[in-house]
Amino acid sequence: MTIYDLIIKNGTIVTADSIVQGDIAIKGGKIMEVSVDKPLEATAEKEIDAVGLHVFPGVIDSHVHFNEPGRTEWEGLETGSRSLAAGGATSFFDMPLNSTPPTINKANLELKRSAAEEKSIVNPYYWGGLVPENLDDLKDLHENGVIGFKAFMSPSGIDDFHNVDDETIYKGMREIASLGSLLAVHAESTVMCEQLAEERIGQGKVTARDYVESRPVISEIEAVRRILSYAELTGCKLHIVHASSRKVVEVINDAKHRGVDITVETCPHYLSLTVKDLEEQGVIAKCAPPLRDQEEVDDLWTAVANGEIDTIGSDHSPAPASMKVISDNIFDGWGGISGAQSMLNILLTEGHFKRNLPLEKIVELTATNPAKIFGLTTKGKIAANYDADLTLADLNESFELKKEDLFYRHQHSPYVGMTFKGNVKTTIVGGKAVFENGEIQE
Numbered sequence: 001m002t003i004y005d006l007i008i009k010n011g012t013i014v015t016a017d018s019i020v021q022g023d024i025a026i027k028g029g030k031i032m033e034v035s036v037d038k039p040l041e042a043t044a045e046k047e048i049d050a051v052g053l054h055v056f057p058g059v060i061d062s063h064v065h066f067n068e069p070g071r072t073e074w075e076g077l078e079t080g081s082r083s084l085a086a087g088g089a090t091s092f093f094d095m096p097l098n099s100t101p102p103t104i105n106k107a108n109l110e111l112k113r114s115a116a117e118e119k120s121i122v123n124p125y126y127w128g129g130l131v132p133e134n135l136d137d138l139k140d141l142h143e144n145g146v147i148g149f150k151a152f153m154s155p156s157g158i159d160d161f162h163n164v165d166d167e168t169i170y171k172g173m174r175e176i177a178s179l180g181s182l183l184a185v186h187a188e189s190t191v192m193c194e195q196l197a198e199e200r201i202g203q204g205k206v207t208a209r210d211y212v213e214s215r216p217v218i219s220e221i222e223a224v225r226r227i228l229s230y231a232e233l234t235g236c237k238l239h240i241v242h243a244s245s246r247k248v249v250e251v252i253n254d255a256k257h258r259g260v261d262i263t264v265e266t267c268p269h270y271l272s273l274t275v276k277d278l279e280e281q282g283v284i285a286k287c288a289p290p291l292r293d294q295e296e297v298d299d300l301w302t303a304v305a306n307g308e309i310d311t312i313g314s315d316h317s318p319a320p321a322s323m324k325v326i327s328d329n330i331f332d333g334w335g336g337i338s339g340a341q342s343m344l345n346i347l348l349t350e351g352h353f354k355r356n357l358p359l360e361k362i363v364e365l366t367a368t369n370p371a372k373i374f375g376l377t378t379k380g381k382i383a384a385n386y387d388a389d390l391t392l393a394d395l396n397e398s399f400e401l402k403k404e405d406l407f408y409r410h411q412h413s414p415y416v417g418m419t420f421k422g423n424v425k426t427t428i429v430g431g432k433a434v435f436e437n438g439e440i441q442e
């Protein structure tokens with residue numbers, strides 16, 4: 001009889017296309033067997049009784065900013081990866097900016113890689129940056145394993161990561177297409193955002209609503225349409241990050257129907273928070289693109305349900321509390337939501353329980369699709385030969401998120417105080433529990 005490392009018994013196994021009862025056998029970090037409706041005839045060094053628990057493929061958070069190296073006082077790979085584990089994520093794609101140096105050449109990538117290999121308790125992957133200064137580095141970055149490239153069409157808020165002009169977009173996309181990679185884009189119009197902000201600030205209009213109005217949906221649409229033109233010209237595959245409105249998604253879907261190779265992400269905050277939260281919580285709930293009104297949130301859920309969205313990423317972009325203080329001028333202070341730990345909780349609570357979003361759809365958006373789009377061929381499914389990256393959650397358990405529960409370097413988040421239904425009990429990375437019973441496992 002085979003002796004496995006671990007057997008997870010009697011769980012409700014959720015994949016992108018089915019929900020079944022069964023046992024999962026793991027050896028050497030891989031799933032060896034999944035036995036549906038009948039017990040596995042095998043023994044293991046360790047068994048986990050998953051009766052009453054749902055077993056998901058580990059969440060792949062394709063959009064985080066962990067700021068290391070160089071800005072670890074904002075977050076860091078240790079605290080960042082622990083937060084992910086506590087929230088049921090087993091892999092992350094770290095954005096090229098907010099760390100110093102930013103990931104815009106091979107040497108900088110190696111710095112980040114060695115820090116991550118030392119400190120991360122989940123699987124790290126890296127985005128490379130596309131900036132006006134690094135066209136000659138794209139090939140090197142690609143050959144050294146970045147999962148794709150990321151560009152900002154509007155200022156990034158970080159001095160050493162410049163936004164792209166149209167010439168860089170053209171040359172960069174031509175090169176990225178020839179490498180067979182893809183470009184992820186923060187799509188907002190520089191001119192619109194800057195002009196609208198300047199006008200408001202000049203008139204002393206600096207409330208939450210003013211900030212939101214300075215970054216309207218049409219500014220996202222303008223940027224998406226422009227980058228789409230370059231995609232059609234160069235054949236470069238695109239991934240639009242953090243669409244805040246279904247109106248943006250519609251432009252992307254029209255392009256999909258024309259045959260453009262494009263995918264779109266949205267984030268938990270655009271699905272669960274509104275301008276009202278920004279008014280109440282101030283900079284803690286500030287992000288770009290900004291939070292919208294309830295109607296936009298509801299429309300975005302319709303887009304999710306209809307299969308118009310490809311991935312959901314947290315866009316965890318933390319900062320110290322000193323940069324998040326409530327001030328009279330919302331334009332001051334760091335734009336970025338601390339949310340990596342809460343992504344699955346929000347999708348379960350707001351999506352599954354409140355809006356009947358099937359669990360399979362949550363798996364598709366948080367694991368199967370990111371694995372497929374970014375070429376992680378052994379992740380995103382619960383099946384033989386796949387990596388044993390799994391999340392066990394009790395969907396009958398509710399809890400209120402408290403500051404003390406956050407594993408972030410800085411314990412603040414707009415989700416503090418919310419009651420979530422569905423609690424992560426165990427997170428398994430490569431067959432090993434990294435989070436169990438509320439604690440990180442060393």
Ligand SMILES: NC(=O)N[C@H]1NC(=O)NC1=O
Pocket residue numbers: 065097098156157158186286287288289317335336337
């Ligand atoms: N630099 C950075 O992390 N920016 C992120 N923050 C945010 O709210 N939107 C972003 O793109």
Ligand SMILES: [Zn+2]
Pocket residue numbers: 186241242288
């Ligand atoms: Zn962004």
Ligand SMILES: [Zn+2]
Pocket residue numbers: 063064065095315316317
């Ligand atoms: Zn981001």
